[in-house]
Amino acid sequence: MKPKYNHDQLSPADKAKRRSIVALGLGSTLPLSFIASRSSLAQTTYPSKQIRVVVGYAVGGPTDLAARLIAAKMQESMGQTIIVENKPGAGSNIASAEVARAAPDGYTLLLGTVANATNMTMYKNPGYDTLRDFVAISQVMSAPSILAVNPNLAVQSLKDLIALAKSKPGTLSFGSSGAGGSPHLAGELLQFRADIDLVHVPYKGAAPAMTDVIAGQIHMAFMTALSAVPHIQSGKLKAIAVASAKRVSALPNVPTFAEAGMADFEVSSWSGLYAPAKTPFDIVQKIYQESAKALSHPDVRQKLIGSGADPVGSPPDAFKDYNKAEIEKWATVIRRAKISL
Structure with a gap:
């Protein structure tokens, strides 16, 4: 029969050894319990302080408005303060690089744009890698582009425009808001897909480019629906096609590029939320759920649509895949057009 164990009968040396073994056992299990509870703890305590949303554009623009x-x-x-910080410059690379280097704790976010896709190829060193340095949380909004021409240009459809461009290579011109911007890349994509040769005329902003299309100084430009629709409705511009999957409600008679004969031609000015890489999964999910809830609010939807x-x-998974597709699509266009900044 085994003698009954009595802790008091142990020698001081044996007691010390036993305490060490017990402590070692507890210490070895602590990391496992900590890891197991870490995600639930993050979910229940986040956010516990102010959150920053960094925007790489000036106050008052569409990205700033969405943010x-x-x-x-x-x-x-x-229930926590969320501030928007505008840090424009270098094609939004300054803002993106700052957030990429921030702590992955959910308190510094980026409202990025299509530039986070195009800059991967356009810049030799943008200061970050969109797929490696960020967690894609959610696409917030998308603003379709419209190809509009001067009303005196003798074309009524995309087919007419392509035929005219092929008959006069290097003659028709398209304006943009500047080299490397979305309207410029849309024009390059059109040339690539239609096998035509257009002359690119860069401006310092979208407004002067539109003004010169209306005045007949240049022949066409890709424009946002917000800026183009009033001038199309007044007859100052002629809409050729909408570069989105569906028609613009304000222009029900203007076909999409797919309907006009050019499939998979979609160009939009989009924005989306990103967090630094290695941000905990539960925090990413929390931000996604809260942003989706905000976007479903009637007054937010009304203002964005307006x-x-x-x-x-x-x-998150869908936005990650969208980023990959956008980077791949624009890389082909940028390399073909030999655009480098």
Whole structure:
């Protein structure tokens, strides 16, 4: 029969050894319990302080508007202050690089744009890698582009425009808001897909480019629906096609590029939320859920639609795949056009 164990009968040396073994056992299990509870802890405590949403463009633009709309609604729901910081410059690379280097704790976010796809190829060193340095959280909005021409140009359709361009290579011109911007890349994509030769005329902003299309100084330009629709409705511009999957409600008679004979031609000015890489999964999900809730709010939707944008609210996996597709699509166009900044 085994003698009954009595801790008091142990020698001081044996007691010390036993305490060491017990402590070692507890210490070895602590990391496992910590890891197991870490995600639930993050979910229940986040957010516990102010959140920053960094925007790589100036105050008052469409990206800034989207950021402030969703930040205000998310703040109401999450119970913490959410501020928007504008850090324009270098094609939005300054803002993106700053967020890429931030702590992956959910308190510094980026409202990025299509530039986060195009800059991967256009810049030799943008200061970050969109797929490696960020977690894609959700696409916030998408603003379709419209190809519009001067009303005196003798074309009525995309087919007519392509035929005219082929009959006069290097003669027809298209304007843009500047080299490397979305309207410029859309024009390059059109040339690539239609096998035509157009002359690119860069401007310092979208407004002067549109003004010169209306005045007949240049023949055409890709424009956002918000800026183009009033001038199309007044007859100052002629819409050829919409570069999106569906028609613009304000222009029900203007076909999409697919309907006009050019499939898979979609160009939009989009924006979406990103967090630094290695941000915990539960925090990413929390931000996604709160941003999607904000985008479903009637007044947020109304204001975005009124600005010419469509609210999206896609989940993280879908937005990640969209980023990959956009980077691949624009890389082909940028390399072909030999655009480098």
